[in-house]
Amino acid sequence: xxxxxxxxxxxxxxxxxxxxxxxxxxxxxxxxxxxxxxxxxxxxxxxxxxxxxxxxxxxxxxxxxxxxxxxxxxxxxxxxxxxxxxxxxxxxxxxxxxxxxxxxxxxxxxxxxxxxxxxxxxxxxxxxxxxxxxxxxxxxxxxxxxxxxxxxxxxxxxxxxxxxxxxxxxxxxxxxxxxxxxxxxxxxxxxxxxxxxxxxxxxxxxxxxxxxxxxxxxxxxxxxxxxxxxxxxxxxxxxxxxxxxxxxxxxxxxxxxxxxxxxxxxxxxxxxxxxxxxxxxxxxxxxxxxxxxxxxxxxxxxxxxxxxxxxxxxxxxxxxxxxxxxxxxxxxxxxxxxxxxxxxxxxxxxxxxxxxxxxxxxxxxxxxxxxxxxxxxxxxxxxxxxxxxxxxxxxxxxxxxxxxxxxxxxxxxxxxxxxxxxxxxxxxxxxxxxxxxxxxxxxxxxxxxxxxxxxxxxxxxxxxxxxxxxxxxxxxxxxxxxxxxxxxxxxxxxxxxxxxxxxxxxxxxxxxxxxxxxxxxxxxxxxxxxxxxxxxxxxxxxxxxxxxxxxxxxx
Ligand code: GLU
Numbered sequence: 001x002x003x004x005x006x007x008x009x010x011x012x013x014x015x016x017x018x019x020x021x022x023x024x025x026x027x028x029x030x031x032x033x034x035x036x037x038x039x040x041x042x043x044x045x046x047x048x049x050x051x052x053x054x055x056x057x058x059x060x061x062x063x064x065x066x067x068x069x070x071x072x073x074x075x076x077x078x079x080x081x082x083x084x085x086x087x088x089x090x091x092x093x094x095x096x097x098x099x100x101x102x103x104x105x106x107x108x109x110x111x112x113x114x115x116x117x118x119x120x121x122x123x124x125x126x127x128x129x130x131x132x133x134x135x136x137x138x139x140x141x142x143x144x145x146x147x148x149x150x151x152x153x154x155x156x157x158x159x160x161x162x163x164x165x166x167x168x169x170x171x172x173x174x175x176x177x178x179x180x181x182x183x184x185x186x187x188x189x190x191x192x193x194x195x196x197x198x199x200x201x202x203x204x205x206x207x208x209x210x211x212x213x214x215x216x217x218x219x220x221x222x223x224x225x226x227x228x229x230x231x232x233x234x235x236x237x238x239x240x241x242x243x244x245x246x247x248x249x250x251x252x253x254x255x256x257x258x259x260x261x262x263x264x265x266x267x268x269x270x271x272x273x274x275x276x277x278x279x280x281x282x283x284x285x286x287x288x289x290x291x292x293x294x295x296x297x298x299x300x301x302x303x304x305x306x307x308x309x310x311x312x313x314x315x316x317x318x319x320x321x322x323x324x325x326x327x328x329x330x331x332x333x334x335x336x337x338x339x340x341x342x343x344x345x346x347x348x349x350x351x352x353x354x355x356x357x358x359x360x361x362x363x364x365x366x367x368x369x370x371x372x373x374x375x376x377x378x379x380x381x382x383x384x385x386x387x388x389x390x391x392x393x394x395x396x397x398x399x400x401x402x403x404x405x406x407x408x409x410x411x412x413x414x415x416x417x418x419x420x421x422x423x424x425x426x427x428x429x430x431x432x433x434x435x436x437x438x439x440x441x442x443x444x445x446x447x448x449x450x451x452x453x454x455x456x457x458x459x460x461x462x463x464x465x466x467x468x469x470x471x472x473x474x475x476x477x478x479x480x481x482x483x484x485x486x487x488x489x490x491x492x493x494x495x496x497x498x499x500x501x502x503x504x505x506x507x508x509x510x511x512x513x514x515x516x517x518x519x520x521x522x523x524x525x526x527x528x529x530x531x532x533x534x535x536x537x538x539x540x541x542x543x544x545x546x547x548x549x550x551x552x553x554x555x
Contacts, residue, residue, distance in 0.1 A: 001176035007133045009180055010140065010191075016127040018270070025113055025244040034067035035249045038242070039093070039100065042074045043085030047092040047307040048299055049324075049361070050283050054251040056324055057280060059098045060349045061249060070102035072241060073117040076231040086117075092307050096317050113245040118237055125232045128240045128270070129191055129225055137196075137269045138224060140179050140189040141171035165195065169221040191225035193236075195265060203261045208249070208278035208351035218261040235259060239266040239274075247275050254279040278351050280328065284358040297361055304363055314389040314428025316377075318344070319370035325349075326369070327359040340376070371423035379413035386412075389428040397432050400439055407538070411435045414534040422530060437524045438535070440543060450554045451527040453517055458555035460509070461518050464492060465548040468519065473544075475537045482533070489515050522551035 028036060037058035041051055062069035071093075073086050090105055102111025104120075115121050132138035141164070143151075148164070155162045172194060174182075183189065197203075197217035204214045224236035232240070242250060257279045267274040285302060287293040299305045310320045321344050325332040330353050339346065374382065383405065390398035401408045412435075415422040424434050437443050452461075467488060474484040486496040493509045495501035501511035520532050523544060529535060536544060 001180050003134050003136055003176065006140075006176045006179060007130045009183055010133065011126050011130050014123060014126045014130060016123050018127055018131045021124055021127060021244050025246065028068065028113075028246045030068070031066050033065055035061045035065045036068045036070075036245070036247050037062040037249050037251060038070045038072050038245065038247055039098075040072045040074050040238075040241075040252075041089050042077060043089065045085045045088065046299070047089055049297060049305050049307060050253055052092075052096075052307050053280055053283060053324060053328065053359070054253065055093060055098060056096075056321065057278065057328065057349070057351075058249070058251045060345060060347075061251070061351075062101075063345050064349060067248070068101045069098075070111060070113070070245065071100040071104075071116060072245070073104065074234070074237070076118045076226075076229075076234070076237060092311070095311055096307070096321060118241065119231065121237075121241065122230065124244065125225070125237065125240055126230070129232070129236075132193070132224070132269060133191070135269070137194050138191050139172060139174075139194055139221075140183065141169075141192045141221070141223075142174075142182055142187050142189045143171060144188075161199070163220045164192065165199075165219045165221060172221065188227045190223045190227055192221040193224050193262075193266065193269065195219050195221050197261065197265055203264055205260055205264060205274075205277070207257070207260075208251075208276060209280065209354045210356055211352070213257075213260075215258065215261045218265045220262070222262055224266075235262050235266060239263060239270070239272070242275050243267070243270070243272045249276045249278065251278040251280065254281055278354070280354055281356060281358045283327070283361050285361050294358075294360070304361075310427075312393055312429075314386065314393065315366065315370050315426070316373050316385070319366060319373045322369050322373075323361075323366040326365070327361055328355075329353045330355065367426040370426040374425050374427075375416070375421040375423045377416075379409050379416050382412050382416075383409045386428045386431055394429065394432070397428075400432075400442070403439075407438075410534075410538060411438050414530045424530070437526065437529070438538065440546075443525075443547070444550070448525045450521055450525045450551060452521055452555065453514065453527075456514075456518060456521075456555065458552060461522065461555055462552055464488070464515055464518050465522055465552065467492065469541060469545055469548065473536075473541055475533075478533045481536070485515065485519070486512065522548045525551070 030036070039051075039055035039058055041047070041055075059069050061067070071090070086105060090100075090103065093100070102113060102116060104110070104114055104116040109116065129138060143164075151164070151168060152162045155168070169192070171192070195218055197219040199216045199219045201217045202214040203217045204212060207213045222235055223233050225232050238250075241247075260277060264274055283297045284294050285297045285304075287295055297305045303309045307320075322332070322336060325344055325347065326336075329347070329349055331350075332347060335347050377385070383401070387398065387401050387405075390401060425431055436446065468485075472484040472488040472491075474480050488494075489496040489512050492515075494515050495508040495511045498511050498513060501508050516532060517527060519536075520529060521527060523532070523535055523539065524547075539547065
């Protein structure tokens with residue numbers, strides 16, 4: 001029996017050919033140097049930061065070069081698939097401003113190189129599998145899983161390299177007649193690549209991060225089509241899809257680096273030119289329980305491993321993107337300092353500046369980038385962004401905002417829009433803790449401890465608070481307000497300037513700081529707050545009176 005006859009037996013219904021596919025998916029017409037990149041997630045129902053990273057790099061490189069970035073749904077592992085996963089992936093990407101040029105979603109295909117869902121590309125895979133069987137570069141293998149387990153055990157016992165290769169690849173030696181007989185009998189089989197590689201030889205290639213790299217050639221007869229569904233394995237689909245989708249640059253995690261020899265062999269078996277590769281490092285973090293341990297960020301242990309975390313917490317998208325760019329490209333931070341308002345797409349991203357040794361992700365760093373970002377936003381924009389976030393994630397904050405948007409904006413505006421704005425808030429979910437005491441019902445309902453100075457006594461506090469409201473409450477301007485507090489100090493025997501008090505503490509009941517602390521704690525219960533003048537101005541005299549009364553009850 002010829003290879004051609006065997007092919008007809010395996011794929012009786014496939015008339016599509018490799019040549020048809022070449023014609024259907026012609027080379028893309030793009031400017032010189034434009035990259036075609038892709039994000040190729042498995043639809044598992046979440047977006048891991050380690051998957052988001054290649055999407056971000058791919059997007060940047062495509063956009064910067066005037067190329068194309070597309071999304072391919074790698075759903076050939078039906079066991080792992082989650083129904084709404086693709087939608088979630090698209091939404092997550094879109095949240096961070098990453099919009100694929102080509103994709104398939106909700107039954108709609110955008111782009112000429114689809115289908116963009118692997119399970120819909122079966123005919124293309126089969127046309128390509130046919131070609132390899134025809135050329136004698138692929139063959140059916142009938143070895144059952146228990147037989148393969150036994151093979152592995154015997155190889156391990158004999159201290160041999162494990163796998164299906166060379167003389168261990170027993171189904172290589174079956175004749176086409178034997179193969180046909182078993183197929184007709186209904187024996188389950190997979191298709192394997194017939195490798196021509198040799199482990200003693202090296203294959204060289206250029207990785208965008210590492211430069212020239214070499215590995216032993218592949219000599220494993222890897223599975224290229226699984227049983228049952230007749231769907232391809234990742235390796236085979238990668239070669240076929242990235243060839244016919246005309247991908248020029250594959251960005252993926254470094255866990256795929258050892259597979260490159262297999263991929264190059266597959267491209268070569270078809271006579272295709274492989275894409276360029278960038279293998280980015282693992283995302284690492286310091287273990288909280290054991291700070292000496294730096295480990296891979298993990299979905300199981302670290303909530304921040306999933307991109308959803310940043311969305312739910314309400315981190316500004318630019319901060320998350322900047323934090324990732326910072327760990328992936330060593331000169332991003334300097335560039336950002338020099339270009340605070342620029343889009344990350346303007347950054348001259350260089351794969352050679354990606355660290356080989358691992359990208360260290362640190363939430364504290366993200367927080368600091370984020371605080372900086374949020375502190376620079378105009379109050380009105382922060383109001384709108386936090387309101388949109390609260391609509392989805394925080395009904396309590398939403399209620400506060402909706403009661404009086406102007407009041408909320410005024411609070412946000414305290415010590416903002418000035419050269420050194422406050423940097424208290426790292427994400428929208430931090431806003432309630434930042435300004436809760438500006439809402440009377442919240443303030444009154446909250447269990448709180450008044451942070452009086454040690455030694456503050458009721459009579460002193462009552463005297464200060466009463467006299468303040470009776471005679472010194474003045475909101476004409478910040479200067480006038482401060483001047484009035486100084487006068488109050490003098491009237492009550494407190495030093496109006498701290499330096500006077502320091503020079504001669506015995507001459508005073510206390511200093512200006514003691515008085516302002518009493519006012520601040522009485523108004524908010526806290527010793528550390530944003531600007532006291534703004535707090536008092538926004539609360540107004542009646543609300544302050546009630547707060548002072550409540551405060552005095554605690555002394
Ligand atoms: N589906 C593969 C993964 O999720 C894609 C790897 C690649 O980008 O080629 O790991």
